[in-house]
Amino acid sequence: MKVFSFVIAALTLAAGVSAVGIQKSVLFTYPRETPDWVVDQAKKAIEEAGGLITHEYTLIKGFAAKVGDKAIGTVSAMGEQYKVLVEEDQEVHIA
Incomplete structure (x- = not known):
């Protein structure tokens, strides 16, 4: 019975995570x-x-956010x- 309860809980959690969507x-x-x-x-x-909203910029007009694809x-x-530039945040390295 405990195994069945664990499986149901795991499936419920997985369904909840997929419903929220991935944020970038x-x-x-x-x-x-x-x-x-x-x-x-x-x-x-x-x-x-x-x-x-994770950061608001002062030197340039804009902001950073964690957000889903629909937004x-x-x-x-x-x-x-107004020609908004949207780009995924990524690490930059100087060679």
């Missing part, structure tokens, strides 16, 4: 002339989709007029 670390950057409300609206959309598409479409 992504950078969103905008040209300087982009209005602040556009960036604020993008951050709000990410938070509403269950994402997390990335939403923010990209919202910022299309």
Whole structure:
């Protein structure tokens, strides 16, 4: 009976993990002339989709976030007029 309970618990956990979706670390950057409300609206959309803003930049207009693919598409479409640059965060090495 304990084995059966363990199997049910494991399957429930696996289903929950797959339902949440995979989140990526992504950078969103905008040209300087982009209005602040556009960036604020993008951050709000990410938070509403269950994402997390991990860093807000001051030298450039933009932010980093952990977010799913659907929210990335939403923010990209919202910022299309302002030429938002969306790129996956990755390590950079100097050779």
